[in-house]
Amino acid sequence: MNKNLKLLKDFESSIKQYSRNHNITKVIVALSGGADSVGSALALKNIGIEILALHCNFHLRGEESNRDMAFVKEFCAQNNIPLEIKEFDVEQYRSDLVGVSVEMACRDLRHQWFQKKLEETGYQRIVTGHNADDNIETFFLNLLRGCGSRGLKGMTVDNGKIWRPLLRFHRPNILEYLKQYNQNFVLDSTNLENDFRRNYLRNVIIPLLKKEWKGFDTALDKTISNIEIENRIVEDVVSLALPLPLEPLSVAKITESSAPLLLLKRYIEPAGPFINTHEEILSAIKANKPHIRRWQLKKGIVILRNGNLFIEMSHGEART
Numbered sequence: 134m135n136k137n138l139k140l141l142k143d144f145e146s147s148i149k150q151y152s153r154n155h156n157i158t159k160v161i162v163a164l165s166g167g168a169d170s171v172g173s174a175l176a177l178k179n180i181g182i183e184i185l186a187l188h189c190n191f192h193l194r195g196e197e198s199n200r201d202m203a204f205v206k207e208f209c210a211q212n213n214i215p216l217e218i219k220e221f222d223v224e225q226y227r228s229d230l231v232g233v234s235v236e237m238a239c240r241d242l243r244h245q246w247f248q249k250k251l252e253e254t255g256y257q258r259i260v261t262g263h264n265a266d267d268n269i270e271t272f273f274l275n276l277l278r279g280c281g282s283r284g285l286k287g288m289t290v291d292n293g294k295i296w297r298p299l300l301r302f303h304r305p306n307i308l309e310y311l312k313q314y315n316q317n318f319v320l321d322s323t324n325l326e327n328d329f330r331r332n333y334l335r336n337v338i339i340p341l342l343k344k345e346w347k348g349f350d351t352a353l354d355k356t357i358s359n360i361e362i363e364n365r366i367v368e369d370v371v372s373l374a375l376p377l378p379l380e381p382l383s384v385a386k387i388t389e390s391s392a393p394l395l396l397l398k399r400y401i402e403p404a405g406p407f408i409n410t411h412e413e414i415l416s417a418i419k420a421n422k423p424h425i426r427r428w429q430l431k432k433g434i435v436i437l438r439n440g441n442l443f444i445e446m447s448h449g450e451a452r453t
Contacts, residue, residue: 144310148298149180151291159183160296161250162260163243164209164216166201166319169262171208172307173299175316177260178212185256186216189243191223193235197322204319219246251294258296263288265303269353270334281395283368286361303350371399378403381441384418397442404444405431414442 152158162174164186177184188205192198202218209216227238247259268287275284290300299307311318327333343349374396376382382400390396397411410428417426417437426437433446 144302144306145176145180147301148176151298152180152182155291157182157257157296159256160185160258160260161247161254161256162186162214163247163262164188164205165262165321166204166208167262167321168304168307168311168318169264169267169299171262171316171318172311173260173262174208174214175212175311175314176298178214183256184214185250185254186214187247187250188216188218189239189246190218190220191239191242192220193223193239194321194323201319201321204317217250248294258291259294260296260298262299263297264299264307265301265350265354266335266339268300268357269339269350270331272353272357273334273338274331282360282364285357286364287357301354367395371395375400379444379446381443384437384440384442387415387418387442400442401430401435401444403446404433404435406435407431410435 160177160182162170162177162184164170164174165188174184174186186205186209188202190198190202205218206216208214221239221242223235223238223242226242227233227235230238233241250256251259271287272285278284288297288300289295290297323329324332325336327336339349346352371392374386374390382396387393387396393415394411397414398406401410401414406428407430410430414426414428414435414437428435433444436443436445
């Protein structure tokens with residue numbers, strides 16, 4: 134078997150094996166028209182998975198946005214893939230919110246639509262085209278944000294709703310796969326602009342590292358995999374130390390913990406903490422002052438009272 138045929142076989146067979154192991158037979162594919170989404174759609178079609186393609190047009194790149202939409206229509210028609218398109222007014226959506234970036238608005242709109250279609254259609258997964266290079270970029274972004282193992286472990290292949298079948302493949306593998314089928318795709322010109330942090334990593338920093346470190350991709354893949362395994366253990370231990378959702382957490386349990394900040398961070402997550410909230414709470418606990426302390430967070434209030442922490446959600450679910 135020549136190298137190209139082996140690539141086709143490995144690419145499709147690994148996805149097919151995963152779908153069989155998890156009984157996945159019909160999926161929604163987020164189809165932008167880029168190489169990754171086209172590659173995932175083509176591979177899933179070729180192995181016999183039932184596909185519904187969804188395409189978002191945010192009208193943020195002028196004629197390029199309409200070009201992408203036209204390409205997706207043609208691709209789906211040629212491959213007999215059902216397609217639904219939704220056009221969004223991003224600025225109108227942002228006008229009703231405070232401090233929401235264009236990127237965040239697009240992500241929210243896309244997620245809401247995809248989730249609604251998943252529930253309406255009864256399809257089993259939403260498929261995205263994230264690949265191993267995206268995972269490495271995410272690793273570095275989270276590393277530079279000061280994240281712990283949860284951020285450094287990268288993306289999850291399958292969380293029961295979102296399936297990323299290409300997450301173990303690097304971009305050159307996907308491009309070669311498409312080349313073997315003479316399959317075109319569209320390019321997003323904004324990916325070439327280095328004023329975005331991810332693009333700067335992708336276009337400048339990571340190529341420099343690859344030039345200096347032989348086997349860079351393999352080493353980073355292994356590092357991310359190791360962190361993912363170790364993070365499972367961390368999360369299991371933390372979950373055992375936490376009370377039931379919205380039940381109080383004792384100060385004694387926090388101070389006796391070998392990782393009090395991590396325990397606090399996980400406990401207050403439902404209330405939508407700010408970046409330093411867990412550190413502020415730990416400082417208040419160490420101060421050991423008798424008065425009640427409250428922290429107003431995005432989704433609720435955290436209260437320190439009588440040797441316990443409580444959470445009161447904005448919609449009143451908590452019991453204190």
